[in-house]
Amino acid sequence: MPIRQPTLTEQARRTQLIGVTISLVARHGYPGTSLARIAEAAGISKAAVLYHFPSKDAVVRAAYASVLDGVVARVGAAVEPLAGAAALEAYIRSLVAYLRENPDHTRMIIEGLTADADVTDTPHSPGRTESVAALVAAARDAGDYRSDVDPQVTAVIINGALDAIVTVSLTDPAFDTARAADELITMLGRAWGR
Amino acid sequence: MPIRQPTLTEQARRTQLIGVTISLVARHGYPGTSLARIAEAAGISKAAVLYHFPSKDAVVRAAYASVLDGVVARVGAAVEPLAGAAALEAYIRSLVAYLRENPDHTRMIIEGLTADADVTDTPHSPGRTESVAALVAAARDAGDYRSDVDPQVTAVIINGALDAIVTVSLTDPAFDTARAADELITMLGRAWGR
DNA sequence: AGAATTTTCTACCGCGTGGTTAGTATACTG
DNA sequence: CAGTATACTAACCACGCGGTAGAAAATTCT
Numbered sequence A, B: 001m002p003i004r005q006p007t008l009t010e011q012a013r014r015t016q017l018i019g020v021t022i023s024l025v026a027r028h029g030y031p032g033t034s035l036a037r038i039a040e041a042a043g044i045s046k047a048a049v050l051y052h053f054p055s056k057d058a059v060v061r062a063a064y065a066s067v068l069d070g071v072v073a074r075v076g077a078a079v080e081p082l083a084g085a086a087a088l089e090a091y092i093r094s095l096v097a098y099l100r101e102n103p104d105h106t107r108m109i110i111e112g113l114t115a116d117a118d119v120t121d122t123p124h125s126p127g128r129t130e131s132v133a134a135l136v137a138a139a140r141d142a143g144d145y146r147s148d149v150d151p152q153v154t155a156v157i158i159n160g161a162l163d164a165i166v167t168v169s170l171t172d173p174a175f176d177t178a179r180a181a182d183e184l185i186t187m188l189g190r191a192w193g194r
Numbered sequence C: 001a002g003a004a005t006t007t008t009c010t011a012c013c014g015c016g017t018g019g020t021t022a023g024t025a026t027a028c029t030g
Numbered sequence D: 001c002a003g004t005a006t007a008c009t010a011a012c013c014a015c016g017c018g019g020t021a022g023a024a025a026a027t028t029c030t
Helices: A008-028 A035-042 A046-052 A056-079 A084-101 A103-113 A128-141 A151-171 A177-192 B008-028 B035-042 B046-052 B056-079 B084-101 B103-113 B128-141 B151-171 B177-192
Strands: none
Touching: A008 A035, A008 A046, A008 A056, A008 A103, A035 A046, A035 A056, A046 A056, A056 A084, A056 A103, A084 A103, A084 A128, A084 A151, A084 A177, A103 A151, A128 A151, A151 A177, A151 B151, A151 B177, A177 B151, A177 B177, B008 B035, B008 B046, B008 B056, B008 B103, B035 B046, B035 B056, B046 B056, B056 B084, B056 B103, B084 B103, B084 B128, B084 B151, B084 B177, B103 B151, B128 B151, B151 B177
């Protein structure tokens, strides 16, 4: 038996630990999420947690990767079948919708992208700006957007606006995120459409 | 002697402590800024720090208030003499310029507005969205912007875009923040101007 | 049933945290 | 010169942190 196949309980525990870690980070932030709290929330001891993961940091990183996978899958599915400006609009709408539906994941991501610049430098998904810039460039090349649009700068603005929309919606549940997304799309259309 | 007037050294120590705290937060983030590190950076003992401030938290809060006062003063001076869309544009440009010139203050502010939602709830300047919304509404009422602009949503988008521009500029010094600010202003003008 | 392995717990370790206490130079003041 | 407020330091405290050691359950395999 050259490879170790994960046991059933192993799999279950890992997903459970990832789950409780996500909600803990959502509730208490990164620094407030200690090994003891993770263990307590999962109903096991600290040592048991470190039996399934090499370190507390690994648990948090696994949880972060998990939520990131989720949002990437959802947004990817929404964007992939489309092209041009429609793809960019699908990105905006699907991202806002997903994060609206999963506030815990949202908290986790927001905490994550402002991770301390201590030893571990930015896990800050490095390709996000580039991905959106590519969508903007595609919309331009498809003839939907003016040729003088700056994909890089526009992408930064779009992502910033999205983060703000989601962040506000966390503290103000009455905030209409779908409407805000539409407003952003309208702005983009008026500014760069042709 | 009903009121205590601060001594000269008292004043000096306080400003010094605030200064080192700002750079510490900028370098190591909020959680990485401990009382011992503040004391060491200032060249005095922990107890001496707590002699001038009631708690470590008070030091950090004072430092945060200090940088906030600075940016408010600068942006306020730039915005005040103007009106309509010009005031909003001055807000955008002066904010970006100030934060570009004071990266340490920027780090501090960015760390601060993502403060842990633990016990201390958001110091997240609550009036920022409202202030910008007021500027947008003023631009609308002055006839510079369409009457169907939504000040609240637009303010959220603007502030988010600004945060993103500043954040990117921190990790990518080559990023042209002034150009990005102009781009944002152009977008706003095309979308809502008349 | 018995052996082997997977999973878990209790107890502990060293460390860094924010904060306190007692004592001590210094300097100003009556 | 005595008295007092200022501005500090060294030592200490309790606590929560991530992580480890070894034994004890639980589970699975033969």
